[in-house]
Amino acid sequence: MHFMRSSANLPLKWLIIIFFSNTLIPAFSDPRIEEAGLFCGTSKPPPNTTIVPTFVEEMEKISQLVSTNKWGLNIINHSAIPLFCLAQCFNDLSRTDCLSCYAASRTRLPRCLPALSGRLYLDGCFLRYDTYDFFDESVDPGHDRVNCSGGLRVEEGFKESVEVLIDKVSRLAILKGGFGVMEVEGVFGLAQCWRSLSKESCVECLEKAAKEVRGCLPSRQGRGLMAGCYFRYSDHKFYNQEGDAHRFTASGTSIGATAGIALSAAAFILLSVVAAYLIYLRLSRLKEDKNMGQSLNWEQRGYMAPEYLIRGQLTEKADVYSFGVLVLEIVCGRKNITFTEDSGSLLQTIWRLYKNHKLIEVVDPRLQYDFPTKEVTNVVQIGLLCTQASAVLRPSMNKVVWMLNNQDCEVPMPKQPPFLSSKMEGSASSGQSTSLGSLISSALTKIDVSYTSTDSSCTRSSQR
Template structure:
């Protein structure tokens, strides 16, 4: 007997079972209404998240609630959520979870309301709790096939009319809820609990009149500011509500119960036979089946928003690890005790931006290396987009290099190991697979160190990839000023050599314990200082003074020279990251003589011989880039030292 035949038998069994009422959170969307569009620089996402978090606690307690949040801009947000009275507690929570997934599509507006067939939520900037009607947003939804048979139509119209009169009657608006059934037509009426009896009556009577206009459709919904009303030719509500259905909820007869019991026993026997056949078939498939299941499990990268929200104590400030240009990172503990880092991405109304970020999830999650922070997955169905990374205890490298207040000084060995590990991580991105991956934002704040001070490259929000058949990508410019290669900053030409340049700047910061500045015509800039001391054969003077000369001089000179090779103006002259790794770990490797780095004004350097062709005026470069960007009207800054330039290539 073939397994597919058993599948058909099981299906036939279910189709012939007596009609039973199973739990159903009724998350079909009936209507979504959004208000006026916000200005581009306004975001209400954090307020909405706080609002829905408080409403969740009220829903858990009483299946409904309202709550208000005041913002720093004195723009309040009022919210109300309610499940319909016949839903169970678990179905209510499931329905509310669906609302939190779908209502964020209104978050470009100051107001929004979502009607599902099992629950409702609304947010607005004024206290609307006792509002029963709203001529601008109230609506009706007519669906289902039209009753075409004239005899049935007359009877159906009469039944719908009687049903509506019944569920909008005095008993309903006194209690706020009612379900009923008349001659095969089913109905439900629900007022929000914040309404008075008079307001409930006004709302339901108005909704009832609107829904009558749906005839001869088999189904209609009236959705007003203060209530929801629905009729249908099939039973959609649960029996445990305040039912008044003319005896339709009477207990099953003894014969029906006996039939169900016999059917259940037959089903169990079929299930056991099917399980046995499936088991023997699985053994024959052997390893191929196992490999298939492993491949399928690797594709599971999605986390539920609610789980991550609770893991971070609802994004509590006490769990905050740091903040970057693209989002805020929180420490989180999953239900199984596993500790993760959750990145809460800043809200962006550009759909292409969101697609861009999450298109990288599948790519980066498949890259594994000891010097790369592992991306575990993401959440894209909640009110915000979240990325989930492995948790690295010691936070970012910049705090050890530049914060003199509370972090200990890194030893020379620790600095050397961090340089080598970062180089190996970049080399793996560039050449570790068939696809070349470019990070685009290598800097000290994007290198994390674990408890053993092993470096891990983090923040892959700006990564780009391209195949071996391409020499470069022409793309919008994004990254941090001061770490961006000249050919990328000015012409938008991106290759892996842009990461090599950024790595060179990072090497200088690690060795010197000083932050690189974005403006090279500043006589105190780090790159200018290193180049000047290199030409004067005094490079050891730039090594971090906190080491107190406790470092191998030859090793320090070698590393700084490798940094200068990486930071050369010409991308062609820069070594690959694999070559950098080889130079760093090989004792006998001869390091080539570097050419002058970019962004050094000729008036400051004087005549440098071979370096003259690389004397680029910083002001000219930066002004040119910003001028192009200003014409495109797409410049944005995140802080005084980090910029994102989105230049549109003409």
């Protein structure tokens, strides 16, 4: 890894952002990544088969299409199980917001794996995979849903305004090729068909969505989540009109949040999904052989959370662990799987310096100490929080993004060192492989692995 020389005025979080992409620009309004619905199929692959590598390949191909066109579909049928995939951003999103929304969807849809199908509705984009051609599927009685939220609004005139809005925005979307936004007496609506639908299928989908979303009244918000379209009304404006999608803003916090989402997506896809597949194959072979002493390559464990290594349990907090390792690697300019005779692994080195109050020494020496000290300390400390041995102690990804972007946040102290023990470091640094059996035995006696999803606390500083 290589750092360019930075000025003292450049926050360290931007170094991390630049590391991933130099194309993030402050031209967006709201990527609308709130989750409206996630629906996973119940069918699983046959024994001794998996769709994970095909899923990863699909996501990569779809990413290219979304980056260029803000939507895309792809078919992979060269594997034992064919996979069809569709992704689309809603028409009012800017390109930057679209990429942020799609990045968020890529981190969430894999929760459906290893199921053979899954569909995710965010308020700004849609992502689905399945084993059959669903591209012109307008409605699906077994899976179409309505999401009502926001509490009740019973004042006179609200219901009538929603009824008028639903009719008008549906007709507008049909006239405009599958998309429309509109306001009626303080009520806002959006209708979006997937671009893979024919006009007839779009009409059928919007008609069903409009009919069913009326059932949300008198709720303040209603969403129709159909196979071929998305429909929403609300008593507050949530969409971007044409001019809004290209506004420039000086809000560093919002830009950072967008970048944080992209970072979490990169960390998940590059580390969790691919690595999960590699470890899945390894653990499958071990289980088949019933030989827990078979060696497990050390380098494969660099980004893997302990609960995954020990029990194959892939949780949201495993993604946080991978992200934390990646952040620490970027700050230090050194890979976690690289060992030195005098200090061991990267995580152990950082933990030792942290305990000795010498965190500044972990920063990539090529920066020549030209960086803001508080930014460095906060980012490294966040990385240590993410890589704590027990999953229950790690913060959520939302909390991590918030801490990276909130200068008034007092980052909590990590309570537990990283997973690797000094004994295991020694064997790795000497070039020896560690058996899975000894890895499990050592780990289970040193850490309390928990899969409970709770967040670390974060308090605001009293100094402003």
